[in-house]
Amino acid sequence: MAELLVQQLVNWITLGCIYALLAIGFSLIFGVLNVIHFSHGDVAMTAPFITLGLAQALATALGASIPAWLVLAVPLAVLAVGLIGVLLDKVVIRRFRDAPAMMALVATVALGIVIRELIRHLYPQGSNPHAFPRLVSGMALEISGVAVSWFALLVVVLTVALVTMLFVFLRMTPLGLRIRAASEDRIVARMMGIRDARVFRATFFIASAIGATAGLLFASYAGVTRFDFGVMAGLLGFSAAVIGGLGSMPGAILGGLIIAGIEVLAQTFVTDGASYRLVFVFLLVIAVLIFRPAGLLGRTVMEKV
Amino acid sequence: MQARASLAAPGKAAAAAFTITSQLCGATFLYLILRVDGGWQVVGLLALLGLGFYLLERLPWIADYAMASFARVPLVTMITAAVVVLAFPFFVGSNTYMLHLLIVAELYAVLALALNFQLGSANIPNFATGASYGIGAYVSALLAINFGVSFWLTLPVAALAATLFGFIIGIPSMRTRDTYLALVTIAFGVVVQQLLNNFSWTGGPNGLVGIPAPSLLGHSFADPLVIFGWKLPSQANFYYLSAALVVVAIVTAHRLHASRIGLAWNALRADEIAARAQGINVAWFKVLAFAVDAFLAAFAGTIYAFYVSYISPDNFTFLVSVTIMTMVIVGGMDNVFGVIVGAFLLTILPEKLRAFADYRLLFFGVVIIAFLMIRPQGLFPQRMRRYGGDL
Numbered sequence: 001m002a003e004l005l006v007q008q009l010v011n012w013i014t015l016g017c018i019y020a021l022l023a024i025g026f027s028l029i030f031g032v033l034n035v036i037h038f039s040h041g042d043v044a045m046t047a048p049f050i051t052l053g054l055a056q057a058l059a060t061a062l063g064a065s066i067p068a069w070l071v072l073a074v075p076l077a078v079l080a081v082g083l084i085g086v087l088l089d090k091v092v093i094r095r096f097r098d099a100p101a102m103m104a105l106v107a108t109v110a111l112g113i114v115i116r117e118l119i120r121h122l123y124p125q126g127s128n129p130h131a132f133p134r135l136v137s138g139m140a141l142e143i144s145g146v147a148v149s150w151f152a153l154l155v156v157v158l159t160v161a162l163v164t165m166l167f168v169f170l171r172m173t174p175l176g177l178r179i180r181a182a183s184e185d186r187i188v189a190r191m192m193g194i195r196d197a198r199v200f201r202a203t204f205f206i207a208s209a210i211g212a213t214a215g216l217l218f219a220s221y222a223g224v225t226r227f228d229f230g231v232m233a234g235l236l237g238f239s240a241a242v243i244g245g246l247g248s249m250p251g252a253i254l255g256g257l258i259i260a261g262i263e264v265l266a267q268t269f270v271t272d273g274a275s276y277r278l279v280f281v282f283l284l285v286i287a288v289l290i291f292r293p294a295g296l297l298g299r300t301v302m303e304k305v
Numbered sequence: 306m307q308a309r310a311s312l313a314a315p316g317k318a319a320a321a322a323f324t325i326t327s328q329l330c331g332a333t334f335l336y337l338i339l340r341v342d343g344g345w346q347v348v349g350l351l352a353l354l355g356l357g358f359y360l361l362e363r364l365p366w367i368a369d370y371a372m373a374s375f376a377r378v379p380l381v382t383m384i385t386a387a388v389v390v391l392a393f394p395f396f397v398g399s400n401t402y403m404l405h406l407l408i409v410a411e412l413y414a415v416l417a418l419a420l421n422f423q424l425g426s427a428n429i430p431n432f433a434t435g436a437s438y439g440i441g442a443y444v445s446a447l448l449a450i451n452f453g454v455s456f457w458l459t460l461p462v463a464a465l466a467a468t469l470f471g472f473i474i475g476i477p478s479m480r481t482r483d484t485y486l487a488l489v490t491i492a493f494g495v496v497v498q499q500l501l502n503n504f505s506w507t508g509g510p511n512g513l514v515g516i517p518a519p520s521l522l523g524h525s526f527a528d529p530l531v532i533f534g535w536k537l538p539s540q541a542n543f544y545y546l547s548a549a550l551v552v553v554a555i556v557t558a559h560r561l562h563a564s565r566i567g568l569a570w571n572a573l574r575a576d577e578i579a580a581r582a583q584g585i586n587v588a589w590f591k592v593l594a595f596a597v598d599a600f601l602a603a604f605a606g607t608i609y610a611f612y613v614s615y616i617s618p619d620n621f622t623f624l625v626s627v628t629i630m631t632m633v634i635v636g637g638m639d640n641v642f643g644v645i646v647g648a649f650l651l652t653i654l655p656e657k658l659r660a661f662a663d664y665r666l667l668f669f670g671v672v673i674i675a676f677l678m679i680r681p682q683g684l685f686p687q688r689m690r691r692y693g694g695d696l
Contacts, residue, residue: 036484036487092674096677099677100428101430101483102424102428102430102634103634103677105430105487106627106630106634107673107674107678109627110674110677111674113667113669113670114667114670114674117664117670118667121667235495242485246485275502275503278495279503282491282496282499283492283496285488286477286489286492286496289480289481289488289489289492290480293482294485295485
């Protein structure tokens with residue numbers, strides 16, 4: 001029993017960290033642009049494909065095995081996805097900044113379709129699932145008879161590091177200050193001489209790069225990647241961000257952990273829980289929003305008349 | 306100025322001529338786009354359509370003139386429309402694929418009109434229309450398969466079940482707003498779809514097979530329809546049935562739009578707090594919008610289930626709800642005619658893009674994004690309410 005508990009605890013934290021990283025992207029973009037970037041999950045899930053493609057290309061061009069090149073391919077892919085995010089903002093999302101919320105939602109859902117279809121067509125045999133290697137293998141340590149893998153450790157360390165870096169960046173750098181200013185009030189920020197175009201570029205790059213990390217970890221956790229993983233990754237990340245409270249970073253992390261928690265609980269303790277896990281996840285989402293309509297850590301805005 | 310005024314108030318004969326001609330042109334265009342089967346012909350017809358909308362955009366008096374004409378001779382308008390709808394299958398003949406597309410387009414038109422009560426009239430996002438549609442389809446299919454209930458009885462039962470569901474989603478809607486509300490409806494949609502996918506009594510991912518064809522006055526809908534010696538394929542039965550449902554949906558939309566309920570919804574859209582201050586029961590009207598949406602969607606679901614005689618959870622996913630939403634936005638929110646055009650266009654377009662083979666979904670996504678950027682107000686923007694008087 002204790003073993004099972006520890007095992008599930010490890011699973012929960014690993015998955016929770018991945019969801020939290022996804023949710024941070026949604027929350028960051030919403031906080032700054034007031035736009036739901038529904039294709040964020042799809043953007044994130046391009047990272048495993050870019051990584052695989054790069055590693056393969058490098059291996060054929062320069063020899064050596066594919067796993068060896070992953071070390072180089074992973075950071076390049078994260079960088080590339082960050083740039084993809086900036087590009088999408090420039091071409092599409094920016095135009096829906098001041099449109100009604102539903103427009104942006106529908107447009108980004110369509111954007112998600114476009115991204116998925118592009119992966120399917122551009123990647124060789126893109127319709128099929130592709131095996132994705134564990135970024136690190138082997139067992140790191142043992143807690144009461146349960147072996148904890150290096151991978152789980154990597155996920156946790158990476159998440160903590162990224163979140164800390166993001167926090168330091170937002171609190172202590174000039175650009176971070178500008179991002180926070182723009183998210184508070186874009187028009188006033190502009191009047192104070194903040195170039196919002198730059199703020200949006202930075203926000204999209206950071207959000208997409210963090211999303212790419214989450215996408216890589218997710219594919220690595222699942223051991224496989226498919227062009228349509230982005231739909232679920234997007235829905236779960238979005239849900240995590242919303243139940244935490246859109247625009248709140250601690251909320252996004254809390255939301256990620258809660259969503260992963262209910263998923264692991266359902267899989268462990270409910271018969272047939274694996275197939276019903278999404279039902280539990282989304283029932284929880286509904287319940288949270290009934291009692292806390294602005295998310296757990298979200299600010300309730302009183303509307304002035 | 307004088308010329309403009311006379312254009313705005315056409316004479317009876319001119320109005321009738323315009324009404325009949327424009328409707329026949331519309332029908333011919335629909336027929337042609339259904340008929341053509343080559344990449345270039347489709348592109349040509351779409352270019353023609355684009356030119357039409359460009360003209361409407363540049364010369365807004367055309368739309369005013371059309372509206373004035375239709376209003377001047379309502380009887381002629383309705384009779385022409387009825388004749389066009391009734392006669393269409395005779396021109397289509399034995400081309401069952403065309404009929405199939407028309408039926409699906411009609412059902413989507415009903416779904417889009419249902420969603421329009423919320424998204425268009427009251428500006429409430431609802432991503433659970435697909436779920437109501439699915440509940441309608443599953444309830445009626447289960448009743449028909451397990452208990453042998455006739456199609457005509459399952460219709461109201463399915464609608465009631467879905468309306469109940471509408472009330473259930475509507476209740477959290479009283480507390481959440483905007484993006485949060487959108488997520489609540491997405492969550493409901495996913496829960497319903499996943500439950501259908503997992504319960505054994507709904508057939509799981511395999512769905513339900515062998516839904517019996519309905520029959521009316523001894524005529525089975527699976528048999529060819531014979532009218533005055535003309536033999537129409539069996540799909541024609543469902544074509545007329547769905548057309549009748551579209552008419553019901555249009556009448557409902559018009560009646561609601563003209564009633565206090567429609568006015569209250571519009572007030573909600575304009576400003577919720579102001580509406581509350583005017584004594585409008587905000588919560589009740591929001592829930593009502595959900596219920597009406599679910600009610601109509603269930604009708605469409607029932608007809609769909611009996612038409613294809615096979616349903617699976619894949620027919621009612623989140624993406625179906627998004628498609629319905631796109632139809633409303635593309636057509637023009639709170640504009641009944643626009644919403645129907647949107648539904649037809651977005652049903653037929655992906656099929657016609659088959660010329661682009663595997664790339665059609667990609668193309669579809671690009672078209673939608675481009676459309677939302679170029680014409681965010683929709684093909685036919687909502688019109689001002691008019692209370693009989695001339696402006």
